[in-house]
Amino acid sequence: MVRLVGSCAIATALAASLGLALPRVALAQEATGDTVQTFNPDTNAIDSVTYDRGRNISVLQRPRPDYQAEGIQVGGFTVYPKVTTSIAYDDNVFAVHVGPQGDFIFHVAPEVDFQSDWARDSLSGYVRISQDWDARFTSEDEFQYAGGLAGKLQFGQSDFTGGVDAGHYFLSRAVSNDFGFTVKPIDYDYYAFSGQLATELTRVRLSLRVDDQIYDYENGVTGAGTPVIADDENHNSLIVTGKAEVAVSADTAAYVLVKGNSQSYDFLPPASPFNQNSDGYEIDGGADFDITHLVRGEVQLGYLRQEYDAAQFKPIDGFAAKAQLEWFPTELTTVTGVAFRGVNDSLVPGSAGYLTTDGSIRVDHELLRNLILSADGWVGYDQYNGINRDDTRAGVDLSANWLITRHVGVTFAYTYSVQNSRGVQTGPSFADNRATVTLVLQR
Secondary structure, three states: OEEOOOOOOOHHHHHHHHOOOOOOOOOOEEEEOOEEEEEEOOOOEEEEEEEOOOOOOOOOOOOOOOOOOOOEEEOOEEEEEEEEEEEEEEOOOOOOOOOOOOEEEEEEEEEEEEEEOOOOOEEEEEEEEEEEEEOOOHHHOEEEEEEEEEEEEEEOOEEEEEEEEEEEEEOOOOOOOOOOOOOOOOEEEEEEEEEEEEEEEOOEEEEEEEEEEEEEEOOEEOOOOOEEEHHHHOEEEEEEEEEEEEEOOOOEEEEEEEEEEEEEEOOOOOOOOOOOOEEEEEEEEEEEEEEOOOEEEEEEEEEEEEEEOOOOOOOEEEEEEEEEEEEEEEOOEEEEEEEEEEEEEOOOOOOOEEEEEEEEEEEEEEEEOOEEEEEEEEEEEEEEEOOOOEEEEEEEEEEEEEEOOOOEEEEEEEEEEEEEEEOOOOOOOEEEEEEEEEEEEEO
């Protein structure tokens, strides 16, 4: 019987469920209220990136009224139905070093989103399902679903935002921090609850955010019939973040951020071979800015430390960083650089966590009003705690998004990714090419 340790981020699963060619580090970005928010795959949460002061608008954020979905008015809400279909060819569907095999993958993902039209407060939600069919390897067929609600209440100079998400996902074969090879990809359920209270006092903004995330994995089996006990990794992740921001000028704010986390696993010895519980904190200072017509972004630097209950796992500590910079050389081009350094839980046997460093540079160019070209290059480096293993990751994403009408869009995408694993307890090394054509129908 095989037992494995750790947890993982849901970035790959979310990207697969959306069926889109998305950046590696900042998976999705949308303007919300007075901040721009970005999904952070390392915390599985929405983090404020920078105040949206309206000076600069990226290529992907720019309104395109002639090509945006109208939605259906239902009382005080607008409902947005959409169906995404795609066909992809992947030349290494199992993400292996020796004997890679290719396959065509067919993807269908209907979804319904809604957004309130209220003057002050807001309520939004979504329901999404997706199905993947592989032409040759039916073991890779996967069904995913998710739903969620988010709301915002404003009172005086304060506001409360909260949300709940739930979904059923699978771990991509290409995820470096995984359970090892199983006959079918490992499925898991994910639940997230979040709440944030923020208040503004003239030039100061104070906020307190709580995120509670639950992971529930399904067991698997190897090709030799050996059980893979994945539910050892079922756990609860509690994250509390406090932030104090000071408006230095109309263009710049400085802040101090303190974050604490607690990782609590369902099974402890003797039911599980390791005690994987841990607690950690991070203290950061930073600034966000939107200056001139050329640059906006956020730079955050600090110190992190993660301590494990089990004596065999040494604490992980050191330099922490998060940065996102957007450069606007012209109104038709946006260049985005993203960097991150932090700690993740591990799914690799014998390791309870790893220190990860990620970076990417993305260029979006509006060739025509309805034709967006994008190129994204990314690299990553993982240092595992408790075992002798280091992984390096790199890749390139290229895409062309053609908005034919407000109801129809087509995306052509190509992704090349490579991973090299070194050490005594080495992991998988592989190279992968994937080409995708996606059709989006929306109302």
